[in-house]
Structure formats: structure tokens, C-alpha cells
Amino acid sequence: MKRFPFALDAEVPLYLAPMAGVSESPFRRLCRRFGADVVVTEFLSAEGIRRENPGTVDKLRFDSDERPIGVQIFGADAVAMGEATALVTDVFGPEFIDINFGCPVKKVVRRNGGSGCLRDLGLVQDVIRRVVQSTHLPVTCKIRSGWNDEMRDPVAIARRCEDAGVRVLTLHPRTRTQMYTGSARWDEIAAVVDALSIPVLGNGDIKTPEDAVRMRRQTGCAGIMIARGSFGQPWIFDQTRDLLEGRPKRPDPGIEERFRVALEHARMAEEYEPDRRGAAIEFRKHLGWYVRGLPGSADLRKRLHAVSSLGHVEGIFEEYLRDGHRLASLEATAVGEEVLEVTSA
Ligand SMILES: Cc1cc2nc3c(=O)[nH]c(=O)nc-3n(C[C@H](O)[C@H](O)[C@H](O)COP(=O)(O)O)c2cc1C
Structure with a gap:
């Protein structure tokens, strides 16, 4: 070997x-x-x-x-x-x-x-x-x-x-x-x-x-x-x-867990880099990568790419999760309406 x-x-x-x-x-x-x-x-x-x-x-x-x-x-x-x-x-x-x-x-x-x-x-x-x-x-x-x-x-x-x-x-x-x-x-x-x-x-x-x-x-x-x-x-x-090692692979983390990892990474970056604004600007690319593929990610990315302090990121994530729940319930209503339409047709 x-x-x-x-x-x-x-x-x-x-x-x-x-x-x-x-x-x-x-x-x-x-x-x-x-x-x-x-x-x-x-x-x-x-x-x-x-x-x-x-x-x-x-x-x-x-x-x-x-x-x-x-x-x-x-x-x-x-x-x-x-x-x-x-x-x-x-x-x-x-x-x-x-x-x-x-x-x-x-x-x-x-x-x-x-x-x-x-x-x-x-x-x-x-x-x-x-x-x-x-x-x-x-x-x-x-x-x-x-x-x-x-x-x-x-x-x-x-x-x-x-x-x-x-x-x-x-x-x-x-x-x-x-x-x-x-x-x-x-x-x-x-x-x-x-x-x-x-x-x-x-x-x-x-x-x-x-x-x-x-x-x-x-x-x-x-x-x-x-x-x-x-x-x-x-x-x-x-x-x-x-x-x-022949095991089934562990699942991808859910959205909240993804955000938790991103925030932890952001905190580490902030501690490492004395210039906080510089750290935030440098970190934008990572934020974009963490949210890739999420529903509504284009808008989320736009907001994350504008941050000049990593302190703002948590608020953006929280808002997304809140809106996400609203979106999910809207989707559920939409599905319900579709069903209604189908049954009444
Ligand atoms: C942003 C970026 C920076 C890179 N910097 C280096 C580097 O400093 N040294 C190096 O040997 N390769 C560097 N590479 C090349 C990668 O190590 C790797 O060889 C290449 O991306 C192919 O692997 P991948 O298909 O898994 O990305 C860099 C690649 C990227 C995307």
C-alpha cells in the first residue's frame, strides 16, 4: 500500500x-x-x-x-x-x-x-x-x-x-x-x-x-x-x-440547519478578520453559496450580497424563515384551490 x-x-x-x-x-x-x-x-x-x-x-x-x-x-x-x-x-x-x-x-x-x-x-x-x-x-x-x-x-x-x-x-x-x-x-x-x-x-x-x-x-x-x-x-x-464506508449517506441539512452552519461560519470569519466590514464583504460569496437552490433564493442572495456587517445576516435569515412559512402556507392554499377547481370541473 x-x-x-x-x-x-x-x-x-x-x-x-x-x-x-x-x-x-x-x-x-x-x-x-x-x-x-x-x-x-x-x-x-x-x-x-x-x-x-x-x-x-x-x-x-x-x-x-x-x-x-x-x-x-x-x-x-x-x-x-x-x-x-x-x-x-x-x-x-x-x-x-x-x-x-x-x-x-x-x-x-x-x-x-x-x-x-x-x-x-x-x-x-x-x-x-x-x-x-x-x-x-x-x-x-x-x-x-x-x-x-x-x-x-x-x-x-x-x-x-x-x-x-x-x-x-x-x-x-x-x-x-x-x-x-x-x-x-x-x-x-x-x-x-x-x-x-x-x-x-x-x-x-x-x-x-x-x-x-x-x-x-x-x-x-x-x-x-x-x-x-x-x-x-x-x-x-x-x-x-x-x-x-458503505453506509447510506447522511441527508443534506434542512434550511434551518444550513443557516445555522452559515452563521457559525460567519462568526468564525468575523473573529478571524479584524476588519469587520472587510470580513463581511469577503464573506458574501459564502452566503450566496449557502443559499443556492433554496426557494426564492434569487431575492435572498440579492439581500445577502448587500450586507456590510455580518450582524445583519441573522436578521435576513430569520425573515426568510418567517416568510418561508408564509410562502409554504400560501402554497398549501394554492394546492387546495387547485383541488377545488379540479373537483368542480
Ligand atoms: C476560487 C478558487 C481558488 C483556487 N485557488 C487555488 C490555489 O490557491 N491553489 C491551487 O493549487 N489550486 C487552486 N484552485 C484550484 C482547485 O484547488 C482545484 O484544483 C480545481 O478547482 C478543480 O477542482 P474542483 O473541480 O473540485 O473544483 C482554486 C480553485 C478555485 C475555484
Whole structure:
């Protein structure tokens, strides 16, 4: 069996993916509570860490209830990557350091960061070796399938990463030029699983717990990394664990429970972020995700997207629940009227 380089209870660990602006400390803690086995920070610039840029260093903060946690770094300068790794190891001591070779954003790839590195596999290996030399912690990495269609070769890239010393590899099977279009090619995850002797995490297009189980079955991946599928539904981890262990999955929470989780998340975000207005504005996206699909959600979202204080959210939810009851009774009357019409026709 391929072994993970840190202690884990789960045989098939479920990871919360690194996500800029989303996988911040409050959300990571929440997902850990809802069954994520491992979490990873959003990608942080090695330059920013090495220069101790306050905005970057601030994002390195995490609580002990987030462990096991990985800190994800990016950069194409092997020396800077090594220095950042040493600082993160000494000062923050996460369970592992993850290198980002997947970010497709222009600002990052222009300097060969993120998936920009995938155009030069020699550079990928230099970066990995330097990072490995700079820490006693396990080093892992996250890749895409290649820079573009012509350079698409996930197995070759993954082999080079393993050869340079990474201990776990995540594949998001799209190319950089695809960004987020098209489907993630799970067959490529299966090919990389077969080719490597380290654990491989599958990532891409898991929207439901059933998708995660299908990915595991189709690819044999050692663990599963969920990104967008966790938006507004952190309970996806517990539900996936249920299915992986052969139990019926626990039901989706009802509206009131959903609101309770959203409010708890909001409180955590508020405590974490000293700028309360900034916290509320940043949090609007989560609110939108929590209410997605609810009856009348367009109007609810509009109101939530206008909040400038998280204190307002509770009132909006309460009002919705009150109106919701009114709506439900209106619906019942409407059904009754329909029945009357049918019987009198
Ligand atoms: C808002 C957002 C931010 C992301 N930020 C990062 C990041 O910082 N580091 C990284 O490796 N991938 C990042 N990703 C990519 C995800 O980790 C993941 O690979 C991708 O979304 C595919 O998985 P999914 O289909 O489960 O969403 C980000 C994705 C999203 C949607």
C-alpha cells in the first residue's frame, strides 16, 4: 500500500483543496469539523513569505484544530522557494509543504509560477529539490496535466515530480490553457496512479459525494481532493465518508440547519478578520453559496450580497424563515384551490 507521510485515521483521506480566497482558516476549520481529513492553505507566494510581507504572512496563521494541514507555496525561483520553505517550517510547523504547479492565473504564470513551471520540467525538479532540502517536513505537489494540449503529459510530469522527491502528488487533470473549461480527465488520474509509487490524490469535478466515490472507483486514487464541491456544503466530506464506508449517506441539512452552519461560519470569519466590514464583504460569496437552490433564493442572495456587517445576516435569515412559512402556507392554499377547481370541473 502507498503510504502517506503523516499520520491519518482515514484509509482514503479526503482533502479540502487549496483555494485562494476560500480555503482560509475559518473555512478550513469548518471543513475539518465536517469530516475533511486534511486541509491546505491557499497558494502563497514564496517571495511574499521570504520578504515577510504582512499580507502573506497573515495567511499562514492556522489553529491547531486544522491539523493535519499543508502550506501551499508557489514560485519559480528555487532559492526563494527554499527560503520560504525554511521559514514556514520553523515558524509555523505545518504537517507538510505543498508546491503549486497548477495555478493558471496570468499574473502568476507570467513569471513561471504555478502551472507556468510546467513548460520546463527541469525547473520543476530544481524547485522541488530545493524545497525538499530546506525542510524536514514531507513535500507534496499539485499539478495540472500540462501547459497546453501539445505539452499534455501528466504521467511524465508526475514521474519527474516523484523523482525529485515529492511524497504525495495531486493531479487536477486539465491543462493550463483549459483553465476551468472542459471536463477533468479522470482517466489521466488513473494513469498517474498506475505510474507512481507514492500516493496520488484525484481532483477535479467532484460536485457530489457520489462523484467522489466514482472517482475513487475509476482511478484507484489514494485520496480525494474536493474544491468547488465544498462551496456552501462543507458536509460533503461527511457524506462522502459515509458512502466510502458503505453506509447510506447522511441527508443534506434542512434550511434551518444550513443557516445555522452559515452563521457559525460567519462568526468564525468575523473573529478571524479584524476588519469587520472587510470580513463581511469577503464573506458574501459564502452566503450566496449557502443559499443556492433554496426557494426564492434569487431575492435572498440579492439581500445577502448587500450586507456590510455580518450582524445583519441573522436578521435576513430569520425573515426568510418567517416568510418561508408564509410562502409554504400560501402554497398549501394554492394546492387546495387547485383541488377545488379540479373537483368542480
Ligand atoms: C476560487 C478558487 C481558488 C483556487 N485557488 C487555488 C490555489 O490557491 N491553489 C491551487 O493549487 N489550486 C487552486 N484552485 C484550484 C482547485 O484547488 C482545484 O484544483 C480545481 O478547482 C478543480 O477542482 P474542483 O473541480 O473540485 O473544483 C482554486 C480553485 C478555485 C475555484
